[in-house]
Structures are given as C-alpha cells and as structure tokens.
Amino acid sequence: MGERVLVTGGAGYIGSHACKALKRAGFEPVTFDNLNTGWAEAVKFGPFVQGDLMDRAAIDAALAEWKPVAVMHFAALSLVGESMKDPAKYWRVNVNGGLNLIEATVAAGIRNFVFSSTCATFGDQDGVVLNEDTPQKPINAYGASKKAIEDILFNFRDAFGLNHVIFRYFNVAGADPEGEVGEQHEPETHLIPILLDAIDGKRPALTVFGTDYPTPDGTCIRDYVHVMDLVEAHVLGLRWLLEGKGSRVFNLGTGKGFSVREVIDQARLVTNREVPVVFGDRRPGDATALVSGSARAVEDLGWMPERSTMPQMIRDAWGWTRQPRFTE
Structure with missing residues (x-):
C-alpha cells in the first residue's frame, strides 16, 4: 500500500x-x-x-x-x-x-x-x-x-x-474515459453536461445567455x-x-478559450445529434472572455494537458452519460 x-x-x-x-x-x-x-x-x-x-x-x-x-x-x-x-x-x-x-x-x-x-x-x-x-x-x-x-x-x-x-x-x-467516475451535480450548472442532457432529452433545451458579446460569434468565451x-x-x-x-x-488552463457556440458545434459533431437551444438575455456578472495560461505548470511540473481538446472532453463526458447515474 x-x-x-x-x-x-x-x-x-x-x-x-x-x-x-x-x-x-x-x-x-x-x-x-x-x-x-x-x-x-x-x-x-x-x-x-x-x-x-x-x-x-x-x-x-x-x-x-x-x-x-x-x-x-x-x-x-x-x-x-x-x-x-x-x-x-x-x-x-x-x-x-x-x-x-x-x-x-x-x-x-x-x-x-x-x-x-x-x-x-x-x-x-x-x-x-x-x-x-x-x-x-x-x-x-x-x-x-x-x-x-x-x-x-x-x-x-x-x-x-x-x-x-x-x-x-x-x-x-470531461470524465474518466474508463467510466468509473464522472460529472454529476444536482442541480447541474455546467455547460457541457447541461448540453448533453438536452441532447439526451433529460431537459428541454440548453439556454444560451447572451448572443451580443464582442466575440467572433457573439457568445461568451471560456477556458x-x-x-x-x-x-x-x-x-x-x-x-x-x-x-x-x-x-x-x-x-x-489551455490559454485558448471556446465560445458557447463553438462548444455546441463540437457537441453536434461528437454525438451526431442536434442540440436543442434557446437564446436568452445576458446574465448579470458574466464576463466576455476568461482564459488562463499554464506555462508555469508546463515548465515546472512537466504538465501535459493532452486530453484538453473540446472533442475529447465532450466525447468522454458523453460516454459518462451512457453510464447508470449515481443514486446514493
């Protein structure tokens, strides 16, 4: 041990x-x-x-x-x-x-x-x-x-x-690709699991809060x-x-953010399903773009965030949704 x-x-x-x-x-x-x-x-x-x-x-x-x-x-x-x-x-x-x-x-x-x-x-x-x-x-x-x-x-x-x-x-x-553990919150507040639940029919739709931000596609960008x-x-x-x-x-972080629309597009490609979406107003306090670098972790720790591509994160999260949910 x-x-x-x-x-x-x-x-x-x-x-x-x-x-x-x-x-x-x-x-x-x-x-x-x-x-x-x-x-x-x-x-x-x-x-x-x-x-x-x-x-x-x-x-x-x-x-x-x-x-x-x-x-x-x-x-x-x-x-x-x-x-x-x-x-x-x-x-x-x-x-x-x-x-x-x-x-x-x-x-x-x-x-x-x-x-x-x-x-x-x-x-x-x-x-x-x-x-x-x-x-x-x-x-x-x-x-x-x-x-x-x-x-x-x-x-x-x-x-x-x-x-x-x-x-x-x-x-x-994302989630453990071997399916032993994954993301499950009650209530769920994170974009990717909410989006996948909408695809899976567990909720009516994903609400996109704000489409008029000063970003290439008008939606917020996050790391x-x-x-x-x-x-x-x-x-x-x-x-x-x-x-x-x-x-x-x-x-x-990856130093590169993804907009909400980009996450939706990637989910559509990974799951080969349409994403039910409704558009709402901006939420108070939501920043336009929040991105973090990780040069120090890469240099000092030898950290390699190899799985942190959007397709991989969605693919592993989608795999987890195929598993039975925690109940205890």
Missing part, C-alpha cells in the same frame, strides 16, 4: 477523479467528505471517512487514524450565483472549514498541502490570458472565500512551515480543462511537495 493522502471532497466530481489518479500513481487516497454534494458510489479507490470540515474533531480523528503524508483539499461550496445571494454561507463553510482543516493538518505534523483554488480569485479581468502574477480581485463570495484560504496558507507557511501547492483554474470538463489532465496536475503538485521543492502557485 502506498503513502496515504487525505482527499477532502473525494466523493465529488474533481475529487473522485483525483482519487483515481492518486491510486494509479501509487498513493492510497483517503476520502473525507460529508456527501453534501458528493456521492458515496464515487468513492472507489480507497477508504472513506464521512465527515464535515466544520467538525474539527472529525478532521483530527481522520488524520490520527490514517496518518497521511499530505492533504489534498477540494471540498467547498462552488456556485458563483449562490455565493452572490448568500455570501455568509460561503464565508462560513469555505473559510471556516478550510481553516479547521489547515489547523488540524499542522497540529498532526503534516507539512504538505495541495489546494484546489479557482481563477475566480482574479475577478472580472476580461480578454487577457491570466497568469499566476495577475492581481487577484475577486468579485463574488466564492472567489473571495477561495482567496482567503490562499492567504491563510501563505500565513501558515511562514508561521509553521506548511508547504503548499495552489492550483487555480476555470472550467473543468476548459479535461478533468483527468487537471487531477494529474494535482498529483504532480503533490510530488513537487514530497520532493521538498517548497510552496508554489500554478494556473491551469
């Missing part, structure tokens, strides 16, 4: 894929999840501890029992719209929960921490390729709460020697990364820490 890694949110979309990647890399992932948005059926690659980050004693007990060499932190509330309507919830759960976890990690003598952050910490910086040195100006409670955890990690590095790797990224798409590429970066970040290379921040 390999070295253990505590994975918070390991029953969720990205966390479950991370557990698969960790196991494949020779580690033993221990999932810590309250199943608020995750699925017990997604925990397939190591032990499961059902617990909540608001419960410090539960975290302490899990770290004492499993003695991981590192913590990989995915668990968080992550709906931007909800965070704008109920910011207190995001500050309470994401920040207090994250601080509990970080304090417990230090108290247990663990000094390696991988954090799943977000490019939402940069705020609305339209039309530029974001890098790690771009000023952070979050415009909603979700981005602000994630930035707060980053700030806490910098403080705990200086005070206690807690080395960390922080990953910031935008849209994650997408395949979930398996993303979690492999997290494993590389873990190895970076275990090799004693110190704290580092990495953006993860």
Whole structure:
C-alpha cells in the first residue's frame, strides 16, 4: 500500500477523479467528505471517512487514524450565483472549514498541502490570458472565500512551515474515459453536461445567455480543462511537495478559450445529434472572455494537458452519460 493522502471532497466530481489518479500513481487516497454534494458510489479507490470540515474533531480523528503524508483539499461550496445571494454561507463553510482543516493538518505534523483554488480569485479581468502574477480581485463570495484560504496558507507557511501547492483554474470538463467516475451535480450548472442532457432529452433545451458579446460569434468565451489532465496536475503538485521543492502557485488552463457556440458545434459533431437551444438575455456578472495560461505548470511540473481538446472532453463526458447515474 502506498503513502496515504487525505482527499477532502473525494466523493465529488474533481475529487473522485483525483482519487483515481492518486491510486494509479501509487498513493492510497483517503476520502473525507460529508456527501453534501458528493456521492458515496464515487468513492472507489480507497477508504472513506464521512465527515464535515466544520467538525474539527472529525478532521483530527481522520488524520490520527490514517496518518497521511499530505492533504489534498477540494471540498467547498462552488456556485458563483449562490455565493452572490448568500455570501455568509460561503464565508462560513469555505473559510471556516478550510481553516479547521489547515489547523488540524499542522497540529498532526503534516507539512504538505495541495489546494484546489479557482481563477475566480482574479475577478472580472476580461480578454487577457491570466497568469499566476495577475492581481487577484475577486468579485463574488466564492472567489473571495477561495482567496482567503490562499492567504491563510501563505500565513501558515511562514508561521509553521506548511508547504503548499495552489492550483487555480476555470472550467473543468470531461470524465474518466474508463467510466468509473464522472460529472454529476444536482442541480447541474455546467455547460457541457447541461448540453448533453438536452441532447439526451433529460431537459428541454440548453439556454444560451447572451448572443451580443464582442466575440467572433457573439457568445461568451471560456477556458476548459479535461478533468483527468487537471487531477494529474494535482498529483504532480503533490510530488513537487514530497520532493521538498517548497510552496508554489500554478494556473491551469489551455490559454485558448471556446465560445458557447463553438462548444455546441463540437457537441453536434461528437454525438451526431442536434442540440436543442434557446437564446436568452445576458446574465448579470458574466464576463466576455476568461482564459488562463499554464506555462508555469508546463515548465515546472512537466504538465501535459493532452486530453484538453473540446472533442475529447465532450466525447468522454458523453460516454459518462451512457453510464447508470449515481443514486446514493
């Protein structure tokens, strides 16, 4: 059995894929999840501890029992719209929960921490390729709460020697091509699974919010990364820490965005089906184009986002929709 890694949110979309990647890399992932948005059926690659980050004693007990060499932190509330309507919830759960976890990690003598952050910490910086040195100006409670955890990690590095790797990224798409885990949210808010559900008749249509943006086809542009590429970066970040290379921040993206219309066109080609679409007004707060580069991750970690083409992401997500849904 390999070295253990505590994975918070390991029953969720990205966390479950991370557990698969960790196991494949020779580690033993221990999932810590309250199943608020995750699925017990997604925990397939190591032990499961059902617990909540608001419960410090539960975290302490899990770290004492499993003695991981590192913590990989995915668990968080992550709906931007909800965070704008109920910011207190995001500050309470994401920040207090994250601080509990970080304090417990230090108290247990663990000094390696991988954090799943977000490019939402940069705020609305339209039309530029974001890098790690771009000023952070979050415009909603979700981005602000994630930035707060980053700030806490910098403080705990200086005070206690807690080395960390922080990953910031935008849209994650695709699924495990072997079909063991995939993307399933209730409610679903991500473009590609909503689009595929519309193709499959699980919802009436995909609503495109805004067709008058200053882009080549009038729709918003976003960066997408395949979930398996993303979690492999997290494993590389873990190895970076275990090799004693110190704290580092990495953006993860392709540097190239896709418009909503381009995603729809690619889905039509991949599935050979028409996409039911209705057009609506712009949503408040939607930026025109958000794209992140990843030159540092490529150069320092040797990261290769080979699966992060739109056809591949849609193809793997479409394959997942052919699987029985999680029910627990």
